[in-house]
Amino acid sequence: MREACGVIGCVLARSTPDGVVNVARMIYLGLVALQHRGQESAGIVTSEGPASTHFNYQKGDGLVAAIFTDEKLNKLKGDMGLGHTRYSTAGGRDPTNTQPFMVHTRHGPLATAHNGELINAMALRKAIMDRGVGLSTLSDSELITQMLSQAPPRGEKAKPDWGARIRHLIEATPTAYSLVVMQEDKIYGVRDPFGNRPLCIGRLMPLGTANDDEQRKPLGWVFSSESCAFQSMGATLMREVYPGEIVELSPDGVRSLDIVPRPKRTAPHSNAHGDPDDIDHETILLGPPPAFCIFEYVYFARADSVFEGQQVYSVRQRCGRQLAIESPVDADIISTVPESATPAALGFSLESGIPYIEVLCKNRYVGRSFIQPDTRSRKLAVAKKFGALSENLMGRRVVLVDDSIVRGTTVGPIIQLLRQAGAKEVHIRVASPPLKHPCYMGINIPTRGELLANQKPLEELASHVGADSLAYLSIEGLRKAVRQGIVLKNNIPTGHCTACLDGNYPVNLEW
Ligand SMILES: O=P(O)(O)OC[C@H]1O[C@H](OP(=O)(O)OP(=O)(O)O)[C@H](O)[C@@H]1O
Ligand SMILES: NC(=O)CC[C@H](N)C(=O)O
Ligand code: SF4
Ligand SMILES: [Mg+2]
Structure with a gap:
């Protein structure tokens, strides 16, 4: 069997003094902890702030520790960034498919890292090409990057609305993806509405102080496919991203922008912890259950x-x-x-x-x-x-x-x-x-x-x-062993994909 991919996103807090945390090294440590999720290739992309016209990046084939030498990490300057460690499911092992993907958009550079596989990739590919956009790889993850680089059909006013762009992406492809998306001074973490692949949020904490997160100022915030990466980065787990949720990390903290349920949508506000505080449970409960991969x-x-x-x-x-x-x-x-x-x-x-x-x-x-x-x-x-x-x-x-x-x-x-x-x-x-x-x-x-x-x-x-x-x-x-210990906040419903065992795929496959 082959593994899934691992994704990381990291943003420093505005109050964190220069030189205290090196973002590229934090992402590197996170990727080493996620190495079991992909061993083919890896990449790190960093940003030096909203005024930058380009991102810094380093990518390579093989294991994380072999790719990122000190020299390469030193080139990755910036206070925010994304990381990815890959096992190919679409587009093969070709180096052009190594993630994160980057494009230049009308509003500056955009980078994405993706764990999962889009079940309707062929149709999306055709739709993008029909609009006259050329694609440079066979990867399904490039499609995500291309879709986000365009304004949603409802249009935008003066500025790009990244929440609306991501919502449009979610509406166009039901599963399977956990994403980190970097643009200007923000990183968005997204789980598909079925929550098929994992993604969680952590706080980057000062080292060697009392274990009372609520009392201490975080140095920054991180997304990771798995919480095991947080310990390596000196971070603590805040919570998981909910199925269908769009979470924004910025130098000012964590904000839940939206939860796109299966099939209707709500628009919660978030409290100080980045938790959505007015989830429309009725709407969420109406949809089919989530389908978190039981093989995780x-x-x-x-x-x-x-x-x-x-x-x-x-x-x-x-x-x-x-x-x-x-x-x-x-x-x-x-x-x-x-x-x-x-x-x-x-x-x-x-x-x-x-x-x-x-x-x-x-x-x-x-x-x-x-x-x-x-x-x-x-x-x-x-x-x-x-x-x-x-x-x-x-x-x-x-x-x-x-x-x-x-x-x-x-x-x-x-x-x-x-x-x-x-x-x-x-x-x-x-x-x-x-x-x-x-x-x-x-x-x-x-x-x-x-x-x-x-x-x-x-x-x-x-x-x-x-x-x-x-x-x-x-x-x-297996279901009993999994369900027995589940502890969830906010009464968000749970559910697991067991398709490889029983053939019940969470969505109708188009082929
Ligand atoms: O029937 P197979 O095709 O042989 O695949 C199944 C084996 O592969 C996996 O181990 P793997 O060596 O990948 O990882 P592990 O060392 O984490 O157990 C899994 O744990 C099984 O041992
Ligand atoms: N294993 C994965 O999550 C793969 C992500 C993506 N489909 C790729 O092939 O790069
Ligand atoms: S449980 Fe579902 S998502 Fe996980 S490996 Fe099986 S078919 Fe794939
Ligand atoms: Mg084994």
Whole structure:
């Protein structure tokens, strides 16, 4: 499986003295924390203020730490900026698709960074080209940048109305996107009305003082795909951007401009915390439920990130507990396929009372996913990533928990490895339901045929991969584990996309 992208936006407070915070370095730290979301390319764009005729930018291929040398970071001057770390879903790996995207508009430079995939990209592309606008890439994210560079159909008075432009974009494309948009001295954070991809707001705080955010003056404000980035930046989580919400960060603070519900619109004002304070719940409740990607909980996000008021780690642990209830095994030890499955394996162990013991040593220098062209390379890729802890395994009946099976690239060779190292039995327990349908919303889940769960009937999968038994968590079990810890302010409704599991896409696909 491939990850989603990671986005960052950062604005310094007007009162922050020069030289106290280096924005480019803050964004860099945030991107390093979001590295698990994309490993193909990354970029940072900074602005030196509303009077500037251009933005400063640096982009490159590969991992964040390798791209942004001291020399490059020193060139990124300015008190606000955007960052992006990419896994391509549209337009391929070509360097022209590396984000953030930038264009010069009638009102100065504009930059955008996008996590997700526009489900109606083809139609939007055609509409933009029909207006005589040329596009320079095949990326869906360029379409967003182009649409925002034009006035909305209702027109504008003397100045551009960025809230109205973004609202028009949201109305034109229902999902899937979390965006950061920089223009003049503002950064806008936007989640699509289904809230399919994550985005949260943080306060950049002075370091080494008491942990009382309300009493201290923030040094600035940040957007991030995941809250795990805030700790690395010395920021604290304020809240998530709500589905359909447009939030503005400026040197003066955080302001909620609008929430575009599914399907009607309200216009809330915001209080001192940037929270919308007059949400029209009736209108929001009338629409279909939100569709936050449930796989953020299962696999994509870092375990210390918080979504919907709960830490991802706790959800994964509850998935493991639920799996132990649904598919118990008589065994000697419970173990994990490091890393993202570890909380689920611990949950399985706690629920079953069977001890948790590590059986695989993971090479920390091998990245998350390893897509190799042929079977031999794939098997060797597993050997490259994992070594067996044979003394923990010898003669034992092992339950091996993984968070998900996509192509089955990992599971088969690992079972072989454990047996060769002396395991007596290997039982596979998967802490998510079978993946049967492709994703069109920003995650590269392959075609139906490539998905292991579609290759054999469930009863035959264990012998197909060489396990003594194999069982998945049920869809209801996953939903229960996710819903149990949700804590939301303002009674905003919740809902999760489970399309890759049950084929129920949040919107009608146009093809
Ligand atoms: O069935 P497959 O096609 O092999 O894909 C599933 C595996 O890929 C992921 O791990 P990954 O190595 O990407 O990341 P991790 O180290 O965070 O677990 C996931 O956690 C599974 O282990
Ligand atoms: N993984 C993502 O979120 C990708 C964003 C965008 N569709 C791109 O391909 O650049
Ligand atoms: S189809 Fe699956 S991976 Fe894609 S958004 Fe929905 S839950 Fe997430
Ligand atoms: Mg894994």
